[in-house]
Amino acid sequence: MDVPYAVYLHIPFCRHRCAYCDFNTYAGQEDSLSSYVQALCNEIQAVGAGVSLPVRVGSIFFGGGTPSLLTSAHFRDIFQSLYRAFEILPDAEISMEANPGTVTLAALEQLRALGMNRLSFGVQSANPNELRLLERIHDYSDVVNAVLWARRAGFDNLNLDLMYGLPEQTLADWQKTVNLVTGLDPQHFSAYALTLEHGTPFGRWASRGLMPTPDPDLAAEMAEWVRDFWAEQGYEHYEISNWAKINDGFKMQNEKFDSSFRIYYSAFVCRHNLQYWRNLPYFGLGAGAHGYAGGVRYSNVLRIKTYIERVRAGGAAVRWPLTAAAVNQIPIHRETEMDETMMTGLRLVQEGVADAAFTARFGVSLREMYGREIDELLGFGLVEWKTSGDSGVLRLTRRGWLLGNQVFMRFLRGY
Ligand code: SF4
Structure with missing residues (x-):
């Protein structure tokens, strides 16, 4: 199947580490931002230079971490590297995760002008107590402003990320959050049940009995309720944790036919994530990023400074598309690829x-x-x-x- 590649770029910087988070991200290392971006540009170029034919790219995703901590000059350098290294398709989806507490209208306008066309805001909750418990740096008024500014800057494809099954959260609390955020009329929602990850403060507090563990039956009730609620509001449930707007009075304008998979989809499904769920190839760039391409699953070194040093040092050519930053690789044989296609496709x-x-x-x-x-x-x-x-x-x-x-x-x- 001749499908374009997807590109994932990991930005492992956060202002503060939230208590539940187990992503590869670091607070207090912003002094490395510029050298990190330089290393990322070099890594992009190394992947692009590793093949003779132009590599077509259908989606780009800036994840983290908090990509919205980068300046527009950083983004400009990264975009230049991407366009030099790859053939970015004219209709490519280019997304960024953003913390609602870190965006401004001016920054969003600059990003839109550079070609970013989808934003994913980490909202998690509209409830001040829940946001405090999660140690998020934003409050709900930041979310409302971020959505308004994004629209004013010309973004018409917005995702809001939510979490449910939080300690002491009731069904009524969850319904209130969902009602509020649905009123913001985004094109897409992701909703994930909280998991207590080993090694996070939440994991430690729960194991010592200092925090109530979430009730799985209540979390299931919340999932069932939101599925029915968003269906009534015109959102298609297309992946276990993801919904895309399909019907707000002009249904057919919001639907697109995907000829490779012979299915109609909302125009607002996350095309980048579809690539993962269909078990199709993507490059993972940046510290701790994971990739799957050239028949190999691979991951890069976790720490920011080591990543920068490794990319700077370059070194012996490794198997394409791995770069000097890669520290793990697993060849994916046909049977494993079939199993993974089942697990992600279902x-x-x-x-x-x-x-x-x-x-x-x-x-x-x-x-x-x-x-x-x-x-x-x-x-x-x-x-x-x-x-x-x-x-x-x-x-x-x-x-x-x-x-x-x-x-x-x-x-x-x-x-
Ligand atoms: S902002 Fe996101 S990536 Fe950063 S610590 Fe919080 S949950 Fe983790």
């Missing part, structure tokens, strides 16, 4: 995994490869077959949406 609750697309990609049908696993999951009522065009599509049932991990682990054979 997250797409509408698209699922189409038998025709799977057979075209791997030369073997879903039934031939996973007949036993599929029968078992059908028996539990966790997956179902639906017909789309001339192909059978395997996808999660409503019950499967909530118990996704029990489905995905059936395909973990090669791990």
Whole structure:
């Protein structure tokens, strides 16, 4: 399948580390920002120079960390490197994660002028007590301003990230947050249940009994409620934790036909993340970034200073598209690629995994490869077959949406 690549750029700087966060990000290292951006530009160029043919890129995602801590001069340098190294498609989705407490109208206008066309704001909650508990640096008025400024700057594709299942959060608290943020009318929502990660302050407090652990049944109730609520509000639930606007009185204008996967989608699905869920290749650039390309999954060194040093030193050519920053690589053989295609593809609750697309990609049908696993999951009522065009599509049932991990682990054979 001739699909364009996706590019993920990791910006591992934050003003403050939130108590629940286990991402590779650092507070108090902003003095390294400029040398980090220089190293990132060099890494982009190293990947671009590693192949003779131009590499087509359909999406770029600045994640973190807090990419909105970069200046517009930093972004200009990165964009120049990207356009020099790759063939960026004219309709490429170019997204940035932003902390609502770190944006200004002027900065957003400059980003829009550079070609950024999608913003993802880490809102998490509209409740001041919950934001304080999460140790977020913003309050809800920052969110309202950020959305207004983004629109004024010309962004018409906004995502708001939310969290539920927080300690002591009630269903009514969650409903209040969702009602408020839905009133901001974004094109997309992501909503994730809080997980207490080992090694974070939340993880330590919960294990010592200093913080109540979230109630999984209540979190499931919150997930069920928001799914129905956003459906009523015209958002399509297309991935376990993601919704895109599809219907606000001009449905067809908001839908696009994806010819490779023969499915209609809201124009506002996150195309970059679709690349992950369809198990298609992406470059991971920056400290701690993960990539999957050239038949290899790989990851870069975590620490900012080591990343800068390694990229600066360059060194012996490694397998494309890995650079001197890479510290781990795992070759992905055909069977593992099939398993991963099942695990990530089934997250797409509408698209699922189409038998025709799977057979075209791997030369073997879903039934031939996973007949036993599929029968078992059908028996539990966790997956179902639906017909789309001339192909059978395997996808999660409503019950499967909530118990996704029990489905995905059936395909973990090669791990
Ligand atoms: S702003 Fe985001 S990336 Fe930074 S510490 Fe908080 S949750 Fe983690």
